[in-house]
Amino acid sequence: MRPLIGLLLLALSAWANADRIQIAVAANFAEPLREIVAQYRQLHPDIDIALTVASTGKLAAQIRHGAPYDLFLAADSRRPRELAREGLGLPDSVRSYARGLLVLWSPQSDLMLDPDMLRSGAIQPVALANPRTAPYGLAARFVLDDLAVPDSVPLVQAENVGQSYHFAHSGAAAAAFVAYSQVREQGGSLWLIPEARYPAIIQQAIQLIDSPEVSGFYQFLFSDEGRAIIINHGYQVTDAE
Amino acid sequence: MLSNGDWLALWVSIQLAFVTVLLLLLICTPLAWVMARRRWPGQALLEATLALPLVLPPSVLGFYLLLLLGPNGPGGWIGDLAGLRSLAFSFPGLVIGSVVYSLPFVLQPLKNAIANLEEDQLAMAAVCGAGPLDRFCSLVFPQARLGYLSAAMLGFAHTLGEFGVVLMIGGSLPGETRVASVALYEHVEAGDYANAHRLALVLLVASLLMLWGLFRWQRQRTSGSWL
CATH class of the missing domain: 3.40.190.10 (Periplasmic binding protein-like II)
Structure with missing residues (x-):
């Protein structure tokens, strides 16, 4: 009996692994983010990061209904701000990470x-x-x-x-x-397409959970290494902040 | 109560289900016949193939169907004949997808019904000189009509409830490929819960009424003597 309970606890603790970061990412940014994650994991091999890829609106709707994401990388500035206003993330964490073309x-x-x-x-x-x-x-x-x-x-x-x-x-x-x-x-x-023909696509992110692991990765996104990958994938980075 | 766009989506769903069921009844009658009343090599493989839509995720079907219906597949030149660039993102394309996807739901009840036909009557009718069409109209269909009704209702309901395949091959064109389930999904995604609630309620009530009608009819028919 005892080994069985031990096994169960082990499984539970693996399931509730605090070191796992769950990121919701807009479809356009999935590829660069995978590369950034790979880079980050070379520095922090013990941190597990999982991505969920969908449209910005769908992910925002999921977050409103309690989806357990730690970080949300949207393809606009509207959704992260709305979520912040609704108290669903850390209000001061909303930042532009890329400008899309x-x-x-x-x-x-x-x-x-x-x-x-x-x-x-x-x-x-x-x-x-x-x-x-x-x-x-x-x-x-x-x-x-x-x-x-x-x-x-x-x-x-x-x-x-x-x-x-x-x-x-x-x-x-x-x-x-x-x-x-x-x-x-x-x-x-x-x-x-000339950028004057459409409103700028300012891609913003919001941190949804306050934990050192999530903050660590989030900061990496804005580091020189992270930005180099973003630029390399055909985005512009805004230097505000 | 519903917006014009949602009524249109509902209408596309109903048209799709209607055309799909009609085609499936035509296709599945001979199929069910050879499956229920003959034994031949390769039969198990064909049965397994036709039952695949029961177990395959709609995404697998949608992925292949998009390739088949697109301009680089057979859908390209068939579409050409009809003046379309391809069959993907068109109503005929959805019909093809739905026929594949709902086939087992129509085939199975027909197969059972045909397997339970009265052998003696059929043989006697043949001896008396009744042709195949005559035998079908005056013996097979009346005996198997419960099976036909179940097949039609199941095929209709299943096509009405279709979602994954349409999402992958439809392209959500209003009045053409935006069916009710997809319209509802888009309301939810866009956070338009008021319209989502209305459309969902309509679909729920319509489906319940349809199935209720089927089960009531079945009870009456099986308890009464209808042969």
Whole structure:
């Protein structure tokens, strides 16, 4: 009996491992974050870090319903601020970690992706992330409106930029609005959309749990090493703070 | 009570379920027949393949279906014939996905019904010179109609409740591929709980009424003499 109880306690303590950091991350930033986590774990091999990847809106909704995340890396500044206002995180922890760039991308090479091509319907359907939940989708919606792309051009709505990319990559959609970081090394055709055409995508994060382990990793995100990885993935870092 | 967009989504769901069930009844009748009344090599493998949607996660089906329906797969040239770029993100594409996904739910009740047919009557009718169509209309269908009704209701309800596959191959186009379950999911994701509550309630009540009707009908039929 006694060994059994011991085993049970061991399992429980492993389950309630305080050293495990659970991060909710917007789909566009999953790749750079994985690299940052790998780098961080070389310095702190005893800390376990797990990622949950989804759209910013979905993750914010999960956090409002008590999802046990320690850190939330959103693709906008709206959600982290809302959560802070609702008392769901450490209010002083909201910080911008990256500025994202929106691109229109197609796996087909030597396409001349530009406003005229988009308006003419020569490439269709065009995928974008759900504007209601995904900041990159919202930015794409702004671009479509700004360019006066007619309603006759079919659009396909993805859950987040990850699925938007998947729709184009599989060939099911002709092109997709995605984050520059997702496709900068993917070949194909790419139109880096002028930043004046959409409201800036300021990606902010919020720390949800006050613990030294979480703070340690969060600070690493803003260290020179962390920033180098972020820049290397095609983001800009704002030097405020 | 519901917004126009949600009514439209509900209407797409109903159309999808209706077309899917109609196609499945046509496809599954001969399938159920050869499965229930013949023995042939490779049968177990075919049965296992057709039962796969019962156990496979919808994400697996959705992943493959997107490749098959897209312009680089067979969906590309079939879509071409219909003037579409591909079958992905289109209503016909959803129908194909739903037919695959709901097939076991229609096939199983039909198989059981056909396996329980009265052998003697069928043989006698054949001896008396009734053709296959005549035998089907005057003997098989009346005897198996409970099976047909169960198959149709289950297929309809299951397609109405479909979510994962549509999420992966639909693209959420209003009036085309945004079905009620996906519209609800998007309300929840966007934090629009008022609309989410309304649509969820409508779906819940509609599904309950449908199943209640089916079970009531079954009870009446099985207790009364309907043969």
